[in-house]
Amino acid sequence: MPNIDRRDFIKLVGAGGVGVGAGVVLRESIKHPKEHLIPHVLAPEDYSSGVATWYNSVCSMCSAGCGISVRTREGRAKKIEGNPSHAVNQGGLCAVGQAGLQVLYNPDRLTGPLLQSANRGSDGFTQITWEDGLTRVASRLDVLRAAGRGNRIALLTRGVGGHLAELLESFAEGVGTDQLHHYDYDHPHALYAANERFFGKQHLPYYDLSNTRHLLSFGADYLAGWLSPVHHSLGFANSRHGGDNRGYFVQIEPRMSPSGAAADEWVPAKPGTEGILALGLAHHIVASGHYEGEDINEWKDVLSAYTLEKVAEETDVSESVLRRLAESFANASPSLAIGGDGAGNNSNGVDTLVAINALNYLAGNVGEVGGVIFNPDPAGATSHSRQANYQTLAQLAESARAGEIDVLILNDVNPVFTMPLASEFKAALAQIPFIVSLSSFIDETSALADVILPSHTYLESWGDAFPEQGVGFSIGAVSQPVIAPLYNTKATGDIVLDLARRIGKPMRWDSTEDCIKDGWNKIYQESDSNTRTESFESFWTALLKAGVWGKKNHLKTDTSRPNANTIASIGVDAPTFSGDAELYPFVLQPYRSGMHDGRAANLPWIQELPDAMTSVVYGSWVEINPKTAKDLGLTEGDLVDIESVEGAVRAPILVYPAIRPDVIAMPIGQGHTNYGRYASNRGANPLEILSPLVDDNSGNVASNATRVKIVATGKHVEIVKTGGKSRDLGRDIVQTTGGDDHTAQTNSIPITVIPT
Amino acid sequence: MSFLDRITEGWRKNRKPGYYEDFDYHWAMTIDLDQCSGCGACVTACQAENNLPIVGEDAFTKGREIKWLRIEHYWEGEYPDVKLNVIPMMCQHCDSAPCETVCPVSATYHNQDGLNTQIYNRCIGTRSCAVYCPYEVRYFNYNDHTWESPLDQQLNPDVSVREKGVMEKCTFCIQRIRQAKDNAKDDGRRRVRDGEVQPACVQTCPSKAMVFGDRNDPQSQVSQSLNDPRSYKVLDELNTNSSVVYLKKVEAEG
Amino acid sequence: MHGEPNQLKYTDIHNDVVRSIVETGPNYYIALVTAFALTLICFFFPWFYQLYYGIGAAGMNHPSVWGTYLASFIFWIGLSHSGTLLSCVLHITNSSWRKAMYRSAEAMTLFSLVVAAIMVMVHVGRPWFIHWAAPYPNQMEMWPNFRSPLLFDVMAITTYLTGSTIFIYMGSIPDFAAVRDRTRGWRNTMYSLMSLGWRGTDTEWHRLHWAYTFLAVLIIPLAVSVHSIVSWDFAMSIVPALHQTIFAPYFVVGAIYSGTAGIVTVMFVLRKFMDFGQYITELHFDNLGKLLLVLSLLWTYINVVEVFTGFYSGASGETEALNYRLFGFYAPLYWEMITFCAIAPLLCAFKSFRTSFVPMLVLSIAINIGMYTERFLIVATSLSRQYLPDAWGLYVPSAVEISILLGTFALFTTLFLLFVKVFPSVSMYEVKETMESPKKSPPAASEGSPA
Amino acid sequence: MNVSIQPALKSLQTAALIAVVAVVGIFVGYFIDFLITDNPEVSAPEQPIAFSHKIHAGDNEIPCQYCHTEARRSPSAGVPSVNKCMGCHNEVATESPLIRQVSEYWENKEPIPWVKVHDLPDFVHFTHKRHVQAGIACQTCHGPVETMDKISVHSRNNDGPTLLASTTGEIMNSETSAVAATQNDHWEMGLCLNCHKQHDVVDGKAVRVDDGGFDNGLDCWTCHK
Numbered sequence A: 001m002p003n004i005d006r007r008d009f010i011k012l013v014g015a016g017g018v019g020v021g022a023g024v025v026l027r028e029s030i031k032h033p034k035e036h037l038i039p040h041v042l043a044p045e046d047y048s049s050g051v052a053t054w055y056n057s058v059c060s061m062c063s064a065g066c067g068i069s070v071r072t073r074e075g076r077a078k079k080i081e082g083n084p085s086h087a088v089n090q091g092g093l094c095a096v097g098q099a100g101l102q103v104l105y106n107p108d109r110l111t112g113p114l115l116q117s118a119n120r121g122s123d124g125f126t127q128i129t130w131e132d133g134l135t136r137v138a139s140r141l142d143v144l145r146a147a148g149r150g151n152r153i154a155l156l157t158r159g160v161g162g163h164l165a166e167l168l169e170s171f172a173e174g175v176g177t178d179q180l181h182h183y184d185y186d187h188p189h190a191l192y193a194a195n196e197r198f199f200g201k202q203h204l205p206y207y208d209l210s211n212t213r214h215l216l217s218f219g220a221d222y223l224a225g226w227l228s229p230v231h232h233s234l235g236f237a238n239s240r241h242g243g244d245n246r247g248y249f250v251q252i253e254p255r256m257s258p259s260g261a262a263a264d265e266w267v268p269a270k271p272g273t274e275g276i277l278a279l280g281l282a283h284h285i286v287a288s289g290h291y292e293g294e295d296i297n298e299w300k301d302v303l304s305a306y307t308l309e310k311v312a313e314e315t316d317v318s319e320s321v322l323r324r325l326a327e328s329f330a331n332a333s334p335s336l337a338i339g340g341d342g343a344g345n346n347s348n349g350v351d352t353l354v355a356i357n358a359l360n361y362l363a364g365n366v367g368e369v370g371g372v373i374f375n376p377d378p379a380g381a382t383s384h385s386r387q388a389n390y391q392t393l394a395q396l397a398e399s400a401r402a403g404e405i406d407v408l409i410l411n412d413v414n415p416v417f418t419m420p421l422a423s424e425f426k427a428a429l430a431q432i433p434f435i436v437s438l439s440s441f442i443d444e445t446s447a448l449a450d451v452i453l454p455s456h457t458y459l460e461s462w463g464d465a466f467p468e469q470g471v472g473f474s475i476g477a478v479s480q481p482v483i484a485p486l487y488n489t490k491a492t493g494d495i496v497l498d499l500a501r502r503i504g505k506p507m508r509w510d511s512t513e514d515c516i517k518d519g520w521n522k523i524y525q526e527s528d529s530n531t532r533t534e535s536f537e538s539f540w541t542a543l544l545k546a547g548v549w550g551k552k553n554h555l556k557t558d559t560s561r562p563n564a565n566t567i568a569s570i571g572v573d574a575p576t577f578s579g580d581a582e583l584y585p586f587v588l589q590p591y592r593s594g595m596h597d598g599r600a601a602n603l604p605w606i607q608e609l610p611d612a613m614t615s616v617v618y619g620s621w622v623e624i625n626p627k628t629a630k631d632l633g634l635t636e637g638d639l640v641d642i643e644s645v646e647g648a649v650r651a652p653i654l655v656y657p658a659i660r661p662d663v664i665a666m667p668i669g670q671g672h673t674n675y676g677r678y679a680s681n682r683g684a685n686p687l688e689i690l691s692p693l694v695d696d697n698s699g700n701v702a703s704n705a706t707r708v709k710i711v712a713t714g715k716h717v718e719i720v721k722t723g724g725k726s727r728d729l730g731r732d733i734v735q736t737t738g739g740d741d742h743t744a745q746t747n748s749i750p751i752t753v754i755p756t
Numbered sequence B: 001m002s003f004l005d006r007i008t009e010g011w012r013k014n015r016k017p018g019y020y021e022d023f024d025y026h027w028a029m030t031i032d033l034d035q036c037s038g039c040g041a042c043v044t045a046c047q048a049e050n051n052l053p054i055v056g057e058d059a060f061t062k063g064r065e066i067k068w069l070r071i072e073h074y075w076e077g078e079y080p081d082v083k084l085n086v087i088p089m090m091c092q093h094c095d096s097a098p099c100e101t102v103c104p105v106s107a108t109y110h111n112q113d114g115l116n117t118q119i120y121n122r123c124i125g126t127r128s129c130a131v132y133c134p135y136e137v138r139y140f141n142y143n144d145h146t147w148e149s150p151l152d153q154q155l156n157p158d159v160s161v162r163e164k165g166v167m168e169k170c171t172f173c174i175q176r177i178r179q180a181k182d183n184a185k186d187d188g189r190r191r192v193r194d195g196e197v198q199p200a201c202v203q204t205c206p207s208k209a210m211v212f213g214d215r216n217d218p219q220s221q222v223s224q225s226l227n228d229p230r231s232y233k234v235l236d237e238l239n240t241n242s243s244v245v246y247l248k249k250v251e252a253e254g
Numbered sequence C: 001m002h003g004e005p006n007q008l009k010y011t012d013i014h015n016d017v018v019r020s021i022v023e024t025g026p027n028y029y030i031a032l033v034t035a036f037a038l039t040l041i042c043f044f045f046p047w048f049y050q051l052y053y054g055i056g057a058a059g060m061n062h063p064s065v066w067g068t069y070l071a072s073f074i075f076w077i078g079l080s081h082s083g084t085l086l087s088c089v090l091h092i093t094n095s096s097w098r099k100a101m102y103r104s105a106e107a108m109t110l111f112s113l114v115v116a117a118i119m120v121m122v123h124v125g126r127p128w129f130i131h132w133a134a135p136y137p138n139q140m141e142m143w144p145n146f147r148s149p150l151l152f153d154v155m156a157i158t159t160y161l162t163g164s165t166i167f168i169y170m171g172s173i174p175d176f177a178a179v180r181d182r183t184r185g186w187r188n189t190m191y192s193l194m195s196l197g198w199r200g201t202d203t204e205w206h207r208l209h210w211a212y213t214f215l216a217v218l219i220i221p222l223a224v225s226v227h228s229i230v231s232w233d234f235a236m237s238i239v240p241a242l243h244q245t246i247f248a249p250y251f252v253v254g255a256i257y258s259g260t261a262g263i264v265t266v267m268f269v270l271r272k273f274m275d276f277g278q279y280i281t282e283l284h285f286d287n288l289g290k291l292l293l294v295l296s297l298l299w300t301y302i303n304v305v306e307v308f309t310g311f312y313s314g315a316s317g318e319t320e321a322l323n324y325r326l327f328g329f330y331a332p333l334y335w336e337m338i339t340f341c342a343i344a345p346l347l348c349a350f351k352s353f354r355t356s357f358v359p360m361l362v363l364s365i366a367i368n369i370g371m372y373t374e375r376f377l378i379v380a381t382s383l384s385r386q387y388l389p390d391a392w393g394l395y396v397p398s399a400v401e402i403s404i405l406l407g408t409f410a411l412f413t414t415l416f417l418l419f420v421k422v423f424p425s426v427s428m429y430e431v432k433e434t435m436e437s438p439k440k441s442p443p444a445a446s447e448g449s450p451a
Numbered sequence D: 001m002n003v004s005i006q007p008a009l010k011s012l013q014t015a016a017l018i019a020v021v022a023v024v025g026i027f028v029g030y031f032i033d034f035l036i037t038d039n040p041e042v043s044a045p046e047q048p049i050a051f052s053h054k055i056h057a058g059d060n061e062i063p064c065q066y067c068h069t070e071a072r073r074s075p076s077a078g079v080p081s082v083n084k085c086m087g088c089h090n091e092v093a094t095e096s097p098l099i100r101q102v103s104e105y106w107e108n109k110e111p112i113p114w115v116k117v118h119d120l121p122d123f124v125h126f127t128h129k130r131h132v133q134a135g136i137a138c139q140t141c142h143g144p145v146e147t148m149d150k151i152s153v154h155s156r157n158n159d160g161p162t163l164l165a166s167t168t169g170e171i172m173n174s175e176t177s178a179v180a181a182t183q184n185d186h187w188e189m190g191l192c193l194n195c196h197k198q199h200d201v202v203d204g205k206a207v208r209v210d211d212g213g214f215d216n217g218l219d220c221w222t223c224h225k
Helices: A006-029 A130-146 A162-175 A189-199 A229-240 A258-262 A274-287 A296-303 A308-315 A319-331 A349-362 A390-401 A425-430 A492-502 A512-526 A536-546 A564-569 A626-632 B003-015 B041-049 B057-061 B098-102 B128-132 B174-186 B200-204 B221-226 C010-022 C026-053 C068-092 C096-100 C102-123 C127-133 C149-182 C186-194 C202-235 C247-273 C282-313 C316-327 C331-349 C357-384 C399-422 C428-434 D006-011 D013-038 D053-059 D082-089 D097-108 D128-133 D189-198
Strands: A053-058 A067-073 A076-082 A114-116 A125-127 A153-157 A180-182 A214-218 A248-252 A265-267 A335-339 A407-411 A434-437 A463-465 A474-479 A549-551 A586-592 A622-624 A638-643 A648-655 A663-668 A706-716 B027-032 B070-076 B083-089 B210-214 B244-247 D199-202 D205-208
Touching: A006 D013, A053 A463, A053 A474, A053 A536, A076 B041, A076 B200, A114 A130, A130 A153, A130 A162, A130 A407, A130 A492, A153 A162, A153 A390, A162 A180, A162 A463, A162 A492, A162 A512, A180 A390, A189 A349, A189 A564, A214 A274, A214 A319, A214 A349, A248 A258, A258 B083, A274 A296, A274 A308, A274 A319, A274 A335, A274 A349, A296 A564, A308 A319, A319 A335, A335 A349, A390 A425, A463 A512, A474 A512, A492 A512, A512 A536, A622 A626, A626 A648, A648 A706, B027 B221, B041 B200, B098 B128, B174 D128, B200 B210, B210 B221, B221 B244, C010 C149, C010 C399, C010 C428, C026 C399, C068 C096, C068 C102, C068 C149, C068 C202, C068 C247, C068 C357, C068 C399, C096 C102, C096 C428, C102 C127, C102 C149, C102 C247, C102 C399, C127 C149, C149 C186, C149 C202, C149 C428, C186 D006, C202 C247, C247 C282, C247 C357, C282 C316, C282 C331, C282 C357, C316 C331, C316 C357, C331 C357, D006 D013, D082 D097, D189 D199
Parallel strands: A153 A180, A153 A407, A214 A248, A214 A335, A248 A265, A407 A434, A586 A663, A622 A648, B027 B244
Antiparallel strands: A053 A067, A067 A076, A114 A125, A463 A474, A474 A549, A586 A706, A622 A663, A638 A648, A638 A706, B027 B210, B070 B083, D199 D205
């Protein structure tokens, strides 16, 4: 033992003390922090902690009306899935539909009513109470209504279907205005107009992709956005699974869309000549004796100008291809031609779609399984008659400028983003003295509001949907709240009902739920009394549980024959484009990407979802043919200005192998200036520079008819994308097999076929 | 079981074909490339179900996205005779998985259901499994990810949120498989019925291109689909014995 | 200079070496403080930041999940090779010229290994759980995966580290005793402990020689196996251009090559700054130069073979990986490597080159830059060009990585600077063995025995 | 000349002693903290209401699952709602000051912020349901809760194979019940594994076997996912 002197002793004590302290600190530091277990005060009936509860509802991300099942745990929505029993989507759901959760949980959601206390369009929103907000709005409305100047009130809403549309209608009536406009950027105005002209019905028919053996799609991106993409995907898959009768899909469009990639054949016709091409095919079908109807002579007359040689010249598709397409289209049974998106958005859009209807008629596809089937009238209200086209909104802007609008009520609609700059819509809004927005988010349009009364998201509120493009029979579904409201918001319907009460025009419902129930009560009353449940309450419970209601009322025998006048009026002019072809050599095609019309741009999942064709995330790009790029000396990532007569947007070049050299394409959806943290100041919005060239037949802007030029800026940015090299290099990663092999396939997977 | 037995069992597991026939399940998936349109619904479904982080634009720029399931694009030919082939690529759950041998801490191994596991809390982050994986479907957490409130309320409580330094990958939605087994036990059944369990991607696929099920059950949809003459495995020449089988895209003549 | 070594007296050796330990000039402190500060700033601070932030502080991504950390790891393992290995081989073959330089070479081994082991910690995502890679019984009843080449690696490096440590320590015992006898105070205490009571008896000498030779024989296969195993981390994968049988010899040769170059550098530094001109002479540079020449030819041969196999395979993956390495994004680095490691060392064919110190220093540094590039290319090019072209990527090191890379050199230097003040950096007794015995006046008893 | 190692060793003794004392100190400190905070009296956190499991489950023999109803049908055992407390305490002991606190919460429609005692890391997905349905007594893991006034983490049970109240309220002992009381203080992986290795499920109940093997939930994905 060494001698321990005083000094050593102090050292020892010090060391021991430090050691002990370190030990205590060590153990304390690895302890778990304190947590709480918060029980319910009163546990809900169907609640079990740790066990998922599913609620059926309806997706409201687009107008397709897919049924959804929402998985909730501990009172929080966790996952949205397709409702397997809903005939539209049969369990499937697209990316945007699933990202609906991020509408609900979006960090940029408005948590309560706001009042603009500084200049319009600034950040000067302050929190107010609902009472305050509603009073402010109601007093404005009341003054106008009482003075009999209700028409100076305009309502602009996102396309709303079902009984909520009725509620809004009733409100508009109450305040005495006929300025109720539903507005969806991608509402197929041209398609309605074409159907009206050819079939005499302003309806969307059911396109039976599922049973068709030969599909000609003229610009319709049916797998990724056109009408009801999930249902079309099901039909596409089912047709592909036909064993010996595997469906053959042809896509005719200047820029390959996801549907074009999935198709068996992609035909890059000149933009705007789709209708001419269709009539060329029709000409061949009639001329080669495939059509034997009584009105054959009339058809021969009207189609005489569309010989294959001429059409080949105009469309830039070789005669042999045209002949082959016509032959196989006529010979395949059933076959189907659809048209939309790119083909419908030209100056000759309605004519084009009429020509496509004619093609269906001549091939005998109308009213046939695997062809065009007419839907029965929807059981609930649809909004088409109220859908605002470009002309309507331009008119509204005109009235606003003329000082004829005093109050504008916006519901979850963003025309400032989707209207071309040339329409000066934003400036027109500034002329309106009072704007109130019911949006859940601040977007470019609601930023201009004076008062924002934020509404619930669709997962927190009641509603219903009767998908119009349908499934060939009547179908409807109720959208029920799957989660208690997260914030101090109110359902759109309830806000409107409250306003109606405050201006002394109470409606006959107490709440949105009441309105929806009332509507369904009517459906219940109208249903066959032999088969229906004993009471409405049991019907209602069953409806909520199943999430969907349907009635087998197929319109099988309906074959609308066009009359002689209709036939005589068929004809497609060469498309017109704004801008001089010399100065502006390229046709701009703004196309709908994963962000829908831009409303999904604030959802991080969608921002992070690689684009279906290019795997780009977080940003905009300009698609350009490799040859064009080479001629212009541009490579991927070169920042360019896309200039039209109306203005310019800036985006990087992306060399895209499947686009015509005289066309450039840009995705819609990015380029928000004020739409939350995920969307703002990202990319460019090609809609801004569109020329206000309107197809008079549909009243909508011809969004594919703007010519542009590319001006290199000399700058370079890195396009953010997930892919590496998109070439297989002979590694056989995606393997293919010839036409013969697949016929051996017998173990096809059964997919529920919609009976038609 | 003696130590030696365990070792020999380990060897047997990797050598003997049909080893999993002894067990209840051998999960497998088929993807029909003739039906897949590359829409990306499965990608989002996976992200929603499995608490995949929102990594942000910077991380994408750096190539640090986390997508257990991604769509690969392969262009073929030049304009105008150009085609795009897409293929969903996720963990192939190889029965002879290269990643399993290399993990020094056994954070990834093959379980008795024929699944290639990934145990996040065991992972020390050597990232060697990602190097060894020829399909490059293993994703690494380069930093801690945050969900801006209230986005965090969406997180699936049945799936762990991964911390920085941990490898992750497709699990065939193991939480759903376990849930289905649990339900089967509640019902007094020994086995999960065919179609009772579907990973999120399979469930959501709008064109029903994906089929998931038990390969040991000859009646199951997936077994029938595996017998399709169009079936093939990606990078089969590497002998990974993957459990994800693709059905060839058909090139039909017009 | 003091002339030829055989004109030295035993006493001179002792004095020189002990002086190098005891007498510390301000230059040394400046060097030490600088090195240590650089270690902190370039190595530890970035590393701590990375621990806090995650591996994302580095430039790695999908699919290039490995980066410079692993390249540094192989580099330092490689550098570690020549030291002990060379020393062992030369010891067994009785090459007397080794004796002046082997101590510092072995120290290099030791510290390179330490740095390499730290690089493993830097490399992994959760170093706080790194102990799970060690086999020890635990309540989780989990064992490491014995099939993993990485685990072999852990084992091999630990073994090699242990072996090298014992080897250098054992060889130093007589010298510790010598220093002990010439110092007093705390140094005397320290060297008393470190020399383990060495008295220099015949029995002790006999045992030391026997054990030393035994260890030398043992370490040679160990050293070869360590780098073979390091190569298996790559070669056992099925990544194109990595999955090659030639990898083990390739790595071993590369390791010895870079290690030998490293020794040249260290010897130059010792000679220049520690005033060891008498001990480290042209002879050493000449011999090492010859060795470098042979190794560079071997290394070039293996590289040519590798290129040829890739070219000849015809497999898309292999040819693409090769093409990428030779002509892709990293191609300038590849050609830099070829210039530094295959062409420049050919100068060693000339004796005049081998015996000039500064050109040899430049060459040795160039070789090691080239060899680092080689390791970087192995990691970076192969991982960014794998089987699925759509998952190809690109890897560029981040500032943190580059800083840590530079920091490893500072760390190594710090350790080495500490070493030269503790260990006699030239083996005194073995240098004496190479000298003619003093015939006339044997050293007085007070000068001590040969130790 | 002294070449022995002894003097050097001697001179280092003080330094070595200091080092040893410091290291031992760390262990002592760790242990002191353990002693202080792991004492059930101390470690059991203060609850918003001094609820006694001893009175409820012990003295009055209320079965565990009367309140923790979720245990047999959910992964989590669940904390009873305030409503559930009031179900009895509308009638029972309404005047007790503690019950007054409960009814205060009930009247304010506020939840009681209980403090969590038993906690598993977030990466462990334990399911009560399977274990309860297999007939494993709650006390197996939670210790003799019916004897505790305050629930503490360290439910040490050193009395050997005690009689355990089964989940259904009947009494079973370790011979008939599948599972003996554990002596393992810590809810760590080894505790789970021990049990899983020793037991197999026969007819839905846990039965003791020698080697449960890989099938019996020894797959890591049983709990970690």
